[in-house]
Amino acid sequence: MSTExxxxxxxxxxxxxxxxxxxxxxxxxSKYYFDSKLTTLTAEGAYLTGRCFLDVxxxxxxxxxxxxxxxxxxxxxxxxxxAQSHKEGRPLDAFIVRKEAKxxxxxxxxxxxxKPGQKVIIVDDVxxxxxxxxxxxxxAKEFGLEIVAVMALLDREEGxxxxxxxxxxFYPVTRRTEIFGE
Numbered sequence: 001m002s003t004e005x006x007x008x009x010x011x012x013x014x015x016x017x018x019x020x021x022x023x024x025x026x027x028x029x030s031k032y033y034f035d036s037k038l039t040t041l042t043a044e045g046a047y048l049t050g051r052c053f054l055d056v057x058x059x060x061x062x063x064x065x066x067x068x069x070x071x072x073x074x075x076x077x078x079x080x081x082x083a084q085s086h087k088e089g090r091p092l093d094a095f096i097v098r099k100e101a102k103x104x105x106x107x108x109x110x111x112x113x114x115k116p117g118q119k120v121i122i123v124d125d126v127x128x129x130x131x132x133x134x135x136x137x138x139x140a141k142e143f144g145l146e147i148v149a150v151m152a153l154l155d156r157e158e159g160x161x162x163x164x165x166x167x168x169x170f171y172p173v174t175r176r177t178e179i180f181g182e
Contacts, residue, residue, distance in 0.1 A: 002055060005173065008048040011039045012154060013179050026129040028158070034179075036125035036153055040076040050080035052173045053151060054088065057121070060171055062149045065118040068095035068110070070136040073125030077153060081123075092121070097136040109139045116144025127152040127160035127172065134163065154179070 015038045022033040039045035057064075067078045067085075075096060082094035095112030102108045114120065122140060124133040137147055150164050155172035164170040176182075 002052070004048050004051045005055070008039070008045070008052050009174050009178055011042070011045050011048065012036070012174065015039045015042065015045070017179065024128055025132055026158075028128065034126050034154055034156070036073060037076060040080070040125065040153070046076060046080045047084075049077055049153060049173075050084040053077065053081045053123070053153075054084055056151065056171050056173060057092075057149075060149070060169070062121060062169075062171075063119065064092060064121045064148050066093045066095055066112075066114050066120040066145075067123055068097060068112065068114065068120060068136075068140065069123035070097045070132050071099060073132075074123045074136070077123050077125060095120070097139045110143045110145075114140075114143065114145060118145055119148045120145045121149045121151055122147055122168075123150075124152045126154045126156060127164070128156045128158045130160035130163035133160070137168070 016034045016036050018033045018035060022030050024030055040049050067081050069078060078094035082092055085092040093113045095110055095114040098109050122137050127133055147168055150168045150170045152172045155161055155175045157176045161170055
Protein backbone atom coordinates (compact mmCIF):
# COMPACT_ATOMS: atom_id res chain seq x y z
CA MET A 1 0.00 0.00 0.00
CA SER A 2 1.29 3.44 -0.86
CA THR A 3 2.70 5.79 1.73
CA GLU A 4 0.15 8.34 0.50
CA UNK A 5 -2.71 5.99 1.36
CA UNK A 6 -1.15 5.28 4.77
CA UNK A 7 -0.85 9.02 5.44
CA UNK A 8 -4.47 9.58 4.36
CA UNK A 9 -5.58 6.92 6.85
CA UNK A 10 -3.57 8.68 9.58
CA UNK A 11 -5.30 11.97 8.79
CA UNK A 12 -8.74 10.36 8.77
CA UNK A 13 -8.04 8.89 12.20
CA UNK A 14 -6.52 12.08 13.63
CA UNK A 15 -8.81 14.71 12.08
CA UNK A 16 -12.09 13.03 11.08
CA UNK A 17 -12.77 10.30 13.64
CA UNK A 18 -15.05 11.43 16.47
CA UNK A 19 -16.26 9.31 19.37
CA UNK A 20 -19.51 9.71 21.29
CA UNK A 21 -23.14 8.97 20.44
CA UNK A 22 -24.08 9.78 16.85
CA UNK A 23 -27.11 9.40 14.61
CA UNK A 24 -25.92 8.41 11.14
CA UNK A 25 -27.55 9.27 7.81
CA UNK A 26 -28.59 5.60 7.63
CA UNK A 27 -30.72 6.12 10.76
CA UNK A 28 -28.42 3.92 12.81
CA UNK A 29 -26.71 5.04 16.02
CA SER A 30 -22.96 4.71 16.40
CA LYS A 31 -20.27 5.27 19.02
CA TYR A 32 -18.04 6.79 16.35
CA TYR A 33 -18.44 9.16 13.42
CA PHE A 34 -16.18 10.10 10.51
CA ASP A 35 -16.48 13.76 9.52
CA SER A 36 -14.49 13.30 6.32
CA LYS A 37 -14.56 16.98 5.41
CA LEU A 38 -12.20 17.68 8.31
CA THR A 39 -9.67 15.74 6.24
CA THR A 40 -10.71 16.31 2.62
CA LEU A 41 -10.86 20.09 3.03
CA THR A 42 -7.32 20.46 4.39
CA ALA A 43 -4.57 21.10 1.86
CA GLU A 44 -2.76 17.84 2.63
CA GLY A 45 -5.95 15.82 2.94
CA ALA A 46 -7.31 17.12 -0.36
CA TYR A 47 -4.08 16.30 -2.15
CA LEU A 48 -3.90 12.80 -0.65
CA THR A 49 -7.58 12.12 -1.35
CA GLY A 50 -7.13 13.02 -5.01
CA ARG A 51 -3.97 10.93 -5.31
CA CYS A 52 -5.49 7.88 -3.63
CA PHE A 53 -8.68 7.98 -5.72
CA LEU A 54 -6.65 8.31 -8.92
CA ASP A 55 -4.39 5.45 -7.81
CA VAL A 56 -7.41 3.15 -7.35
CA UNK A 57 -8.88 4.26 -10.69
CA UNK A 58 -5.58 3.42 -12.42
CA UNK A 59 -5.09 0.18 -10.46
CA UNK A 60 -8.60 -1.06 -11.32
CA UNK A 61 -8.31 0.22 -14.91
CA UNK A 62 -11.55 2.19 -14.64
CA UNK A 63 -12.33 4.11 -17.81
CA UNK A 64 -14.70 7.03 -17.27
CA UNK A 65 -15.52 10.53 -18.51
CA UNK A 66 -16.53 11.96 -15.16
CA UNK A 67 -16.71 11.57 -11.42
CA UNK A 68 -19.49 12.76 -9.15
CA UNK A 69 -21.60 12.12 -6.12
CA UNK A 70 -24.12 13.39 -3.64
CA UNK A 71 -23.49 16.82 -2.18
CA UNK A 72 -21.88 17.58 0.35
CA UNK A 73 -19.60 14.67 1.13
CA UNK A 74 -18.57 14.07 -2.48
CA UNK A 75 -17.97 17.75 -3.34
CA UNK A 76 -14.36 18.12 -2.14
CA UNK A 77 -13.46 14.64 -3.40
CA UNK A 78 -14.70 15.02 -6.97
CA UNK A 79 -13.24 18.52 -7.25
CA UNK A 80 -9.72 17.49 -6.27
CA UNK A 81 -9.84 14.30 -8.36
CA UNK A 82 -10.93 16.34 -11.40
CA ALA A 83 -8.12 18.87 -10.90
CA GLN A 84 -5.43 16.23 -10.41
CA SER A 85 -6.73 14.12 -13.31
CA HIS A 86 -6.31 17.11 -15.62
CA LYS A 87 -2.70 17.53 -14.55
CA GLU A 88 -2.07 13.82 -15.25
CA GLY A 89 -3.54 14.08 -18.74
CA ARG A 90 -6.42 11.69 -18.10
CA PRO A 91 -9.20 14.17 -17.31
CA LEU A 92 -12.32 13.30 -15.34
CA ASP A 93 -14.84 16.13 -15.18
CA ALA A 94 -16.63 16.54 -11.86
CA PHE A 95 -20.36 16.75 -11.24
CA ILE A 96 -22.52 17.08 -8.15
CA VAL A 97 -25.82 15.35 -7.41
CA ARG A 98 -28.25 17.58 -5.52
CA LYS A 99 -30.23 16.26 -2.56
CA GLU A 100 -33.25 18.11 -3.95
CA ALA A 101 -33.94 19.37 -7.45
CA LYS A 102 -32.96 22.96 -8.02
CA UNK A 103 -36.05 25.02 -7.16
CA UNK A 104 -35.58 27.60 -9.91
CA UNK A 105 -34.07 28.06 -13.34
CA UNK A 106 -33.25 24.68 -14.87
CA UNK A 107 -34.65 22.63 -11.93
CA UNK A 108 -31.68 20.24 -12.26
CA UNK A 109 -30.61 17.35 -10.04
CA UNK A 110 -27.12 17.19 -11.60
CA UNK A 111 -24.74 20.16 -11.53
CA UNK A 112 -21.67 20.39 -13.71
CA UNK A 113 -20.65 19.47 -17.25
CA UNK A 114 -22.02 15.89 -17.21
CA LYS A 115 -23.90 14.84 -20.35
CA PRO A 116 -26.27 11.89 -20.86
CA GLY A 117 -24.44 8.85 -22.19
CA GLN A 118 -21.18 9.54 -20.37
CA LYS A 119 -19.44 6.84 -18.33
CA VAL A 120 -19.01 7.98 -14.74
CA ILE A 121 -17.73 6.99 -11.33
CA ILE A 122 -20.07 7.69 -8.40
CA VAL A 123 -18.28 8.75 -5.23
CA ASP A 124 -19.25 9.03 -1.58
CA ASP A 125 -17.16 10.12 1.36
CA VAL A 126 -18.37 7.57 3.92
CA UNK A 127 -20.45 4.48 3.14
CA UNK A 128 -22.42 2.77 5.91
CA UNK A 129 -25.40 0.98 4.35
CA UNK A 130 -24.94 2.51 0.89
CA UNK A 131 -28.30 4.31 0.99
CA UNK A 132 -27.16 7.80 0.05
CA UNK A 133 -24.77 6.42 -2.56
CA UNK A 134 -27.63 4.47 -4.14
CA UNK A 135 -29.70 7.69 -4.26
CA UNK A 136 -26.86 9.43 -6.11
CA UNK A 137 -26.64 6.48 -8.51
CA UNK A 138 -30.39 6.62 -9.12
CA UNK A 139 -30.29 10.36 -9.94
CA ALA A 140 -27.26 9.89 -12.22
CA LYS A 141 -28.97 7.04 -14.09
CA GLU A 142 -32.19 9.06 -14.46
CA PHE A 143 -30.05 11.80 -16.01
CA GLY A 144 -28.70 9.26 -18.49
CA LEU A 145 -25.23 8.57 -17.09
CA GLU A 146 -23.67 5.12 -17.24
CA ILE A 147 -22.21 4.05 -13.89
CA VAL A 148 -18.93 2.18 -14.46
CA ALA A 149 -17.75 2.11 -10.83
CA VAL A 150 -18.59 3.32 -7.34
CA MET A 151 -15.94 4.54 -4.90
CA ALA A 152 -15.83 5.71 -1.30
CA LEU A 153 -13.20 7.40 0.78
CA LEU A 154 -14.18 5.20 3.73
CA ASP A 155 -16.27 2.04 4.03
CA ARG A 156 -17.66 1.68 7.56
CA GLU A 157 -18.16 -2.03 6.75
CA GLU A 158 -21.78 -2.09 7.85
CA GLY A 159 -23.47 -3.50 4.76
CA UNK A 160 -22.68 -0.83 2.17
CA UNK A 161 -20.19 -2.96 0.27
CA UNK A 162 -22.73 -5.74 -0.09
CA UNK A 163 -25.53 -3.38 -1.16
CA UNK A 164 -23.42 -1.55 -3.72
CA UNK A 165 -21.57 -4.61 -5.05
CA UNK A 166 -24.84 -6.27 -6.10
CA UNK A 167 -24.86 -4.15 -9.27
CA UNK A 168 -21.63 -2.17 -9.38
CA UNK A 169 -17.89 -2.53 -8.99
CA PHE A 170 -17.30 -0.91 -5.57
CA TYR A 171 -13.86 0.28 -4.47
CA PRO A 172 -13.32 1.90 -1.08
CA VAL A 173 -10.04 3.78 -0.66
CA THR A 174 -9.95 2.67 2.97
CA ARG A 175 -12.04 0.67 5.43
CA ARG A 176 -13.01 1.13 9.07
CA THR A 177 -10.92 -1.87 10.13
CA GLU A 178 -7.83 -0.25 8.62
CA ILE A 179 -8.43 2.96 10.59
CA PHE A 180 -9.06 1.10 13.84
CA GLY A 181 -6.24 -1.35 13.16
CA GLU A 182 -8.48 -4.41 13.55
